[in-house]
Amino acid sequence: MNQQPITLEDIRKRKLQLKKQLTQKKKNIGMQASSLFSPVPVRDKFDLGYKWVSNGLAIYDGLKMGWKVMRYFTKK
Numbered sequence: 001m002n003q004q005p006i007t008l009e010d011i012r013k014r015k016l017q018l019k020k021q022l023t024q025k026k027k028n029i030g031m032q033a034s035s036l037f038s039p040v041p042v043r044d045k046f047d048l049g050y051k052w053v054s055n056g057l058a059i060y061d062g063l064k065m066g067w068k069v070m071r072y073f074t075k076k
Contacts, residue, residue, distance in 0.1 A: 042048045 042051065
């Protein structure tokens with residue numbers, strides 16, 4: 001059970017190692033998050049048109065629901 005004492009230099013080296021690991025992991029997390037939340041690339045004009053129609057219908061649906069909710073609460 002002969003362990004060498006831990007010196008300040010050992011602590012500094014370990015701290016530097018951990019900082020490097022931490023920055024590398026932060027970069028990996030950032031790259032993964034950006035790949036998860038980046039928009040899907042458009043392959044052709046049909047996909048672009050479909051995306052426009054889909055977004056337009058989602059906006060219309062949201063406005064319609066908002067109008068119904070507003071009418072429901074203003075009647076009372």
